[in-house]
Amino acid sequence: MRGATFFTVLAVVTAGCAAAQFSPSYTQNTGAHAPAIAAAAPTLRRCLGGDYYCGTVRVPLDPARQVKGKIGIAFALRPHSDQRQKTQGTIVAVEGGPGYPSIGSRSLYRALYAPLLKTRDLIMVDNRGTGRSEAIYCEALQRAPVMRLPQVTQCGAQLVRRSDLYGTAIGTDDLAAVLDALHVAKVDIYGDSYGSFFVQAFAGRHPRKVRTIVLDGAYQVVGGSAWYPSTGPTLQSAFDLACERSPVCAALPGSSMDRIRALLKQLRDEPSTVTPSGLAFVMDTAGLDPIAYRDLDAAARAYVNEHDRVPLERLVDEAYSQEEGAGGRARSYSQGLFAAASCSDNPQAYDMRLPPTQRMAQWRRVLERKRDKDPRLYAPFTIDEFLGMPIDYSYVPLCLTWPVPSRAHPPGQPVPPATEFPNVPVLVLNGDLDTITTPAEGAHAAELFPRATHVIVANTGHVTALGDYYGCASSIVRTFTESQRVDRECAARVPALHLVPSFARTVNEVTPATPLPGNGATPRELRTAAAAALAAADVVTRAYQFGLASGSGLRGGAYSATATGTTTSATLTQVRWTNDVDVSGTARLDARTANVSADVALGGAAGGTLHAAWKIVGSAAQAQLTGTIDGNALHATMPAP
Numbered sequence: 003m004r005g006a007t008f009f010t011v012l013a014v015v016t017a018g019c020a021a022a023q024f025s026p027s028y029t030q031n032t033g034a035h036a037p038a039i040a041a042a043a044p045t046l047r048r049c050l051g052g053d054y055y056c057g058t059v060r061v062p063l064d065p066a067r068q069v070k071g072k073i074g075i076a077f078a079l080r081p082h083s084d085q086r087q088k089t090q091g092t093i094v095a096v097e098g099g100p101g102y103p104s105i106g107s108r109s110l111y112r113a114l115y116a117p118l119l120k121t122r123d124l125i126m127v128d129n130r131g132t133g134r135s136e137a138i139y140c141e142a143l144q145r146a147p148v149m150r151l152p153q154v155t156q157c158g159a160q161l162v163r164r165s166d167l168y169g170t171a172i173g174t175d176d177l178a179a180v181l182d183a184l185h186v187a188k189v190d191i192y193g194d195s196y197g198s199f200f201v202q203a204f205a206g207r208h209p210r211k212v213r214t215i216v217l218d219g220a221y222q223v224v225g226g227s228a229w230y231p232s233t234g235p236t237l238q239s240a241f242d243l244a245c246e247r248s249p250v251c252a253a254l255p256g257s258s259m260d261r262i263r264a265l266l267k268q269l270r271d272e273p274s275t276v277t278p279s280g281l282a283f284v285m286d287t288a289g290l291d292p293i294a295y296r297d298l299d300a301a302a303r304a305y306v307n308e309h310d311r312v313p314l315e316r317l318v319d320e321a322y323s324q325e326e327g328a329g330g331r332a333r334s335y336s337q338g339l340f341a342a343a344s345c346s347d348n349p350q351a352y353d354m355r356l357p358p359t360q361r362m363a364q365w366r367r368v369l370e371r372k373r374d375k376d377p378r379l380y381a382p383f384t385i386d387e388f389l390g391m392p393i394d395y396s397y398v399p400l401c402l403t404w405p406v407p408s409r410a411h412p413p414g415q416p417v418p419p420a421t422e423f424p425n426v427p428v429l430v431l432n433g434d435l436d437t438i439t440t441p442a443e444g445a446h447a448a449e450l451f452p453r454a455t456h457v458i459v460a461n462t463g464h465v466t467a468l469g470d471y472y473g474c475a476s477s478i479v480r481t482f483t484e485s486q487r488v489d490r491e492c493a494a495r496v497p498a499l500h501l502v503p504s505f506a507r508t509v510n511e512v513t514p515a516t517p518l519p520g521n522g523a524t525p526r527e528l529r530t531a532a533a534a535a536l537a538a539a540d541v542v543t544r545a546y547q548f549g550l551a552s553g554s555g556l557r558g559g560a561y562s563a564t565a566t567g568t569t570t571s572a573t574l575t576q577v578r579w580t581n582d583v584d585v586s587g588t589a590r591l592d593a594r595t596a597n598v599s600a601d602v603a604l605g606g607a608a609g610g611t612l613h614a615a616w617k618i619v620g621s622a623a624q625a626q627l628t629g630t631i632d633g634n635a636l637h638a639t640m641p642a643p
Contacts, residue, residue, distance in 0.1 A: 044183055054078045059183045061176055066410035069163050075176045076134030078105045080124040090121040092186050098195025100343035101336045103133020110468045114476050127177050131168040131339035138338030148326045149394045155403040157338045166407035169346025170416040174204040190483050192216040194465045199223050206417035209424035216479055218431045219465040221443035223416055228351040232442035234380040237285045240435045244295040247498035248621050250641050251299055258299045263382050265302040279390030280318040282383045286395050287325045289437035289464040293547055295499050304505040313505045324548050326392050345401035347416045354413040358403045427486040428454035433462030455488045460496045471593045472496050498621035508582050509533050515627055515638035527631040532640050535614040537579035538600035539643035542589040546570040557581050568594040582607040616642035
């Protein structure tokens, strides 16, 4: 049975925010159809700009009733836009983290499913402890610049008896309660990252409520290892793949991992501001941040061969500043919920039923055995180097001091033992460059479902279908939701990433652009032009990827940036890619068309103007360069930066 529609607004809604009660009847003048709604149906109000209706369903804080009280589970629904037609179903989208609210990502889900929303309804529910569902706020943890065990310990002590009430099992029952309150019988459900874990648990606990399932950036809800053993092999294969698919990197002798291992050896041998754990963090977060793929091979060569530490130090600083450093509102992302859900759900290398002091002693013994028996678990890093990352990425020690859960909420059981997952169509998606939830973990998730299809999307990191300017994974999801058919043809054709050819401290070290007919620029001026294009690309890529309003050039200068729709525009002020030339002007990236253009003036060791244009996709893409440098006409091309 398809999901039933649940709306016909009859009450007058004033100023877009007054409370409205959905009618249980069919109204000829709106063309909407709705089943009878129980008296306990939630009151809805128009919200979020007027296209959505928001409400709250109150459920017991503790289903076992050991802790008194209730918690409000917030949801937002967008009715299908063509009210002349009956709904063709209901889509539910679940965000990841854990800690992010699903309602907060509504624009991404709406964009993903836009062609289907004429006839399908869309629901997002903020999981308990996130967003509008009484987000957990543990001040020390939320404000910590880097997540460490002491702040996690403080959060557990703050929650005390509530510390085991935010796991996935309870959360999926909350979602079921919302759907029941809205009389939605079956849903097409999408989950990304942790959302994929949640959706698997929902399907296992409430199998009759799912029509189709999409798991994006997937990892398995049962059968996982506390040590995440696929991470190390994925780090190595992903960086080699990114290099092999880039002409400027593939032409180098040896593999990318050969060069990264040489860098790691030097970091171990010589004291540096960059530690092996810092390098591990850059590589581990590459699935979230493709700039790590873009820069690391060249940064490793610069560090080892040229004693140039600046590019690598910047990469590590960016990893910590962009992937760590909460400091934001718990309603936007709750660090406390991340800890609470992780410690309720994840397999652990120690017994969560032990008091923390005994657990710590057990951990020391387990860790020592692991070092002895499986020292290459996270190769090329040692186990200790890998576990030296922030604890929300190293994971394994995260729950050492978390409170002991009650017997009513056994740890590590998001679904009951021996759960049989429903025989419905399931689409599992992973990027082949995803270091966060690896393709191997996605394969294990697919194995849980009798009718699952696992699709690996080339040249893609963590979560494939959201913000998908290639248009591949998102089209696979829509086709699957609409027809239950998997059209994976485009998955192998997603263009490769652009990698930096090399970092250079002076123009003389830059690979020159290739002259075209009509060019009058000298070889040095062709090098200068290439350096200027690389400077503009460096800025606009970071402004777009990190959503930055301002920042610094690699070796000096500054930029400001604004984002409007799919377009990121940056203003450069004396930005230096090399030490001897500065670049001022503008650069613009349109993510919808994948086009970049830059118009800059040169200063320092060379003068003139440059216009550059290129595509940000396709390993064979070329940049076209025109302008005047030191009085000579420039017409040239270079690999797209």
